[in-house]
Amino acid sequence: xxxxxxxxxxxxxxxxxxxxxxxxxxxxxxxxxxxxxxxxxxxxxxxxxxxxxxxxxxxxxxxxxxxxxxxxxxxxxxxxxxxxxxxxxxxxxxxxxxxxxxxxxxxxxxxxxxxxxxxxxxxxxxxxxxxxxxxxxxxxxxxxxxxxxxxxxxxxxxxxxxxxxxxxxxxxxxxxxxxxxxxxxxxxxxxxxxxxxxxxxxxxxxxxxxxxxxxxxxxxxxxxxxxxxxxxxxxxxxxxxxxxxxxxxxxxxxxxx
Numbered sequence: 001x002x003x004x005x006x007x008x009x010x011x012x013x014x015x016x017x018x019x020x021x022x023x024x025x026x027x028x029x030x031x032x033x034x035x036x037x038x039x040x041x042x043x044x045x046x047x048x049x050x051x052x053x054x055x056x057x058x059x060x061x062x063x064x065x066x067x068x069x070x071x072x073x074x075x076x077x078x079x080x081x082x083x084x085x086x087x088x089x090x091x092x093x094x095x096x097x098x099x100x101x102x103x104x105x106x107x108x109x110x111x112x113x114x115x116x117x118x119x120x121x122x123x124x125x126x127x128x129x130x131x132x133x134x135x136x137x138x139x140x141x142x143x144x145x146x147x148x149x150x151x152x153x154x155x156x157x158x159x160x161x162x163x164x165x166x167x168x169x170x171x172x173x174x175x176x177x178x179x180x181x182x183x184x185x186x187x188x189x190x191x192x193x194x195x196x197x198x199x200x201x202x203x204x205x206x207x208x209x210x211x212x213x214x215x216x217x218x219x220x221x222x223x224x225x226x227x228x229x230x231x232x233x234x235x236x237x238x239x240x241x242x243x244x245x246x247x248x249x250x251x252x253x254x255x256x257x
Contacts (some may be wrong), residue, residue, distance in 0.1 A: 006140055041233065041236060047255045048233060053095075053242075057093070067242065078248045085238065086099050086112065101130070111131055112135060112161060120142060120152050123149055133159035182213040184215045193228065199227065
């Protein structure tokens with residue numbers, strides 16, 4: 001699935017190159033503190049929820065056919081979410097740039113652009129649309145390209161959430177000194193989910209300045225409590241909150257787990 005998505009993304013980037021004007025980007029535009037917000041709460045051993053706007057999952061189909069992006073973002077903020085994540089990938093997740101723009105206008109939270117970023121042009125585009133942070137997936141990139149995109153993002157004053165799935169990817173990210181680390185509990189080859197992936201990999205991180213974000217498979221306060229015992233206090237939650245009839249309440253329960 002990942003290989004298929006990347007092949008499709010290459011076509012999208014090719015189209016973007018014919019229409020995107022880098023000169024229109026305000027590289028000095030301020031950003032909201034994504035990493036700093038999460039680090040402060042982690043230092044105080046308080047749970048942070050990165051609540052995700054996600055219309056569709058490749059494995060589960062449409063998650064909410066009547067999703068109102070603005071209303072959902074407002075619910076997330078009211079519940080105490082620390083940050084937002086917005087899927088902008090269109091072909092497999094039904095996301096869009098407009099979703100991020102709408103969410104950003106609706107709330108006063110730092111926003112992560114979650115997409116399959118494989119080209120510098122997408123990093124510039126992320127800056128232009130007002131993302132505060134971007135996702136870079138180690139398994140989707142060569143080490144050289146990952147370093148190039150990471151360097152570009154930091155030069156544009158964007159935070160980067162580096163996503164890993166195994167110890168080799170973790171060691172690579174650690175070698176670059178990256179302090180915002182996402183551990184995806186979903187195996188991108190089999191799509192199986194196991195939150196013990198976060199438990200195992202987090203044991204290899206002793207740096208108090210590194211924010212560990214557990215991603216995928218978090219459904220209950222008990223899941224949060226289990227991960228707290230491994231020193232994880234930041235959680236990216238999408239499908240569960242999208243399907244929830246009371247996302248604000250559930251976020252509060254996650255925070256206070």
